[in-house]
Each structure stands twice: as structure tokens, then as C-alpha cells.
Amino acid sequence: MYLPPSYDASPDRRYPVVYMQDGWNAFDDATSFSSEWGADETAQDLAERGLEVIVVAVTQDIVPSSFKRLSEYGPWTDFLGLASGQGGQYAAFLAQTLKPFVDSRFRTLRDAPHTAVIGSSMGGLISLYTAFEYPRTFGFVGALSPALWFADGQMFRHLATRASPNLRVYTDIGSSEHMGVIWDSARFVRDTAHLAQMLESRVAAVRWGVFHGADHSETQWRTRLPAVLEWFLSADAPRSETTGQAR
Template sequence: MPLPGEETEEAVEPAVQGEVEVTFRVTVPNYTPDDAEIYIGGSFNNWNPGDPKTKMTKIAEKTYEITLKFDAGTLVEFKFTRGNWETVEKGEKGEEISNRAIKVKDPGVYEFDVKHWRDFVERGDIEVGIPHTLTGHFEKFQLYSPELNNERTIIVYLPPSYKKDKEKRYPVLYMHDGQNIFDTATSFVGEWEVDETCERLITLGELRELIIVGIYNTGEQRLSEYSPWPFSGDGYSSEGKGDLYVDFIINTLKPYIDTHFRTLTDNDNTAIAGSSMGGLISLYAGFRNPEVFGMVGAMSSSFWITGGKIFEFVENAGVDNLKLYIDIGTAEVEQALKDTRNMIDLLKKLGYTDKNLLYVEDEGGLHNERFWAKRFPTMVKFFFGK
């Protein structure tokens, strides 16, 4: 995926003219599943991470290659994946890496080494040497979802008084992409600092104590689980498992949390929040089940990816009593900014006012964890502030 400000190789005059055959050969980590399919996505195929035309051939144990043709002098940027951006390669310490780049000069074989895969790092399946940054009290466990027929990691933040006051009950905030919200060691490209923020605001007396449930995404199924409707295009696809994912939260996860932790179970004390696709599924969950979720946080939401279906769904839901926090960065994709503004207009048309709708446009804000961390205090205080 092209990233602003990345450095590329200096221009060099090609040694040959015309079309050049280049073979990309890559060695993948030993823990890579034996049946894995390896792809190369880049500037030459619209950054499609699972393009059938760029599926690599296995030539040896953990080694794959593909031969492609380019005009001499072409600057080629690319990354290796296992079929989608949720399984893209990462660096030696699990960090995000810049796009790989070569200047095509002569025919030949270019060899590369993938250090880690994103989904393995984010799930915590492997240790990558990045220090953990958890602040406060946590419990972490695996929970099977009969709705989705998969298992996922759940991480639960407990407020400062939880271990001391054995009678007190607490409101709950459910958050998607759980590996990104508390811990740098498991995050994609930085964490939201949710734990540090809550500890600080609680100490300052600005925030009610609350329990936060982080639901890890499942890597390659993330887009499907976070969208209620199927879609395909531009290298992205979804089977539309959003209803099953919401069912999992309501019918399996929430009962487990309410049974094993001292929670306030009513909708006035239950919030759901996320960013990007997580914002989309949060808004959908709130309007689908307002009797469960009384508060919804939708940051930098991917309303655009549904072809407008989320607007129709919200308009027809007949729900006007949720407490909604919605935001967007003005430096995000123009369509995302336009769609977010359209959503705000629709919500106001439905009767939402400043009393139950907080809209934030972050001037210069980008679509990443750093800006979601910056805006998280505003959201959490809107829901649970004193």
C-alpha cells in the first residue's frame, strides 16, 4: 500500500530497453501454515493483496516465487501477503514496514525474506520482542464463538477499584480490534492508549470507573465480520458476516462478561465502539440492538464501503435514543469525510441533537491509531464522564 512520505530508490538509468522479466523469490517464516497461499501486491496491480494473477508458486519449503514483466526503468513498489492486508508482512520486531521497492534494470532474480505476518503478531501467537505497555489490571482469555465457528482472544481492562471493592458494579465499553487498543506489543502500527487514558482520567476525577472489553479481530476474517453486507472490489472483499459477529457479542460474549465480572448490564451502561470498519459495525450494532447498546462510538467509519446500505439501515431502524459519538479526520479520504458528514445530516434529520450526538471533525486528522488515541478521551468522557 503506498504510504505518504516513503523513501524510494534513486532513479537509475536502465541498462536495457523494453520489457524486462523479473523473478521475485521470497522466504517466509517457519510458522507459516504449510497450505498458505503467498501473493505479491503492489503498484503494478492496484495494490491488490490477493490478486490471482500475482499468486506465487511454492518452489521449496517456505520459499515461493513469481516472474513478472515490467518496462525497463519502472519503479516497482510492493509487499508480500497471504491474500489480504490483514495478513501482510511485518518487520523483525512485528513493526509495520515501508513498501519494498526496486528499480527494474536488468532481468534477474530478486530475493526477499518475510520476517513476520501481521495476523500472527497481532493475535500474540508469536513473541516479537516489542515490550508490552499494559497499564492497570487485565484479564485475557480465549472464547469460542458458535455463531462464527472460530475462537478469538478477549482482553478485559478492569478499573482501579475493581480488586478492592468486591461489591461495586461497573459500566462496560466493548471495543473492536482489541489488539490495537491497549498494548503496543500486539498493535498494528501503535496503540490507542485506552488503558493509560482511562487510568489518568479516573485519577483526575473526570471519568467514571468502567470495564473495557477488547475483542481481538481474527485477521483475514476482519472485513467479513465487521460488515453486515458482502462486498468486493479494489482488493477488498467481505462475506458480510456482520450480523453473526453482533450475535456473538450479544449472545456469547456479553453473557460471559456479565457472569464473570461485576457489570451493570442495562443498555444505559453498555457502549460499543471502534474505528474504520469497527466504526461501521458499532453503528450497525447500536441501531440493530438499541436494547443492548445504549452508546455507540464510531471513529473514522468506513461508511463508504457498504455502497450506502448503512444509511438506509439507520434511516429505517426507527431508533432515536442512542448516545452517539462520531468523528472523522479532515485529512482522511475525501469520500470518507463526505459520507461522515452525510451521516451526521441524516442523524439530525432523525431527531438527534447535541444532547445525544457528539460530532468531531479533527482538522488534519489521518486514518490511523495515533489520531484515534488522540480523540479517545473525548469519546469516553462523552459516554462515562463525571
């Protein structure tokens, strides 16, 4: 967990909170299974500009590359049942167990507009799912390179029946992300564009973009995190924005 620099010296102040998936990768290369996002450094940089936030890195007692991670982050079954669809339980844990625990022990701003859920890949997928399942709890979602391929694109069918008029959504994709011939980079880009377009009329605001040459890695997501957190913490956020071919 990261606490902002003014936390101890400002006992009457409360802070917005970000819940980050794949918490091993949030703060430290030594604990990561690939590389770190530098969430603490990013939060510290934003704090120097007056934008302070509590960051909760949510980890799991699993092997990161295992089907158990796909099971916990996947709301539906996939891979012939090897991913067993426990994502609904995980989302409930975030909203109904972890957040109340954090709120009871730290000086948080508890309302949805000041509470974000952020992740990448499968972490982005479950963040998106969680935000729509618990709109009174989470008012912002950052879904970086979300695994929209999971369960044969079930997320699109799921969101087609849902709306969250107070939710702000950030999503993106790298132009070099792919899963071989099964899901090529062009399809990743098309799916992310389709997600953003279908959400335009269903949420308060959407910001999305394609990052030229970016692959599927923590190194890339680290470079995008500052803009995501800044938008979450900004009081003057635009309604919607398409960043297009960002570089």
C-alpha cells in the same frame, strides 16, 4: 481486559463497560497491527477523576488486513463477494454471547445506558450497526472514522429505516482521510456530516466533528478516545453537539 483501580477493593460496586473492536490495538503496541489506542492509560486517567469503566478489547483470530476482517466487520457483501457479509453474526456474538459472558463473571452495570460499543474504520462501521441492531443492549456507540464507503454506502440505506431513541452516538472524521480518487477526503467529511445529520432525529444525542489534518490511523484515534469515553461516562451529557473543525 482492563479493570478499574477500585474493582478489587470495592466488591459491592458495579461498573459501566466498553466493548472495543480491533482489540489488538487497544492496550499495547506489541500486540497491535499498527499502533495502540492507549485505552488502559485513558481509562486510568479518567478513573483518577472518578470516572471508572471496564474495557473489553475484542480480538479475532484473523489477519487484520485480510478480507476476513472485512467479512466479519461488514454486515453486507462487498468487493465482489470477497467480503462475505458476516457482520450480522459478529454483532449477534457481541450482544448475545460475549456480553452475557462478561456480565456473568464481572461486576458490570448490565443495562444499555452503561454499555458502549466503540471502534474505528470497519470497527466503527460494525459498532454503529451493532448498536442499532441491539438497542436494548448498547446505549452508546463510538464510531471513529467509520467506513461508510463499505458496500457502496449501504449503511445510510440501512439506517434510513431505523431509530433508536435512547442511543447516544459519537462519530468523527479526519480531514486528511481518503481512499485515493475513489473516495477523497471531501467525500469522507460529507458522508460523516450526513450521517450525523440523519441521526439527529433518530437517536437520543449525537456528537460529531471533523479533525483538521488528521489521517486514518490509530495514532489519531488515540487522541480522540478520551473525549469519547468521558462523554459515555458523563452523567450530564448534552443532547447533541457539533464539534466542527476540531484541532
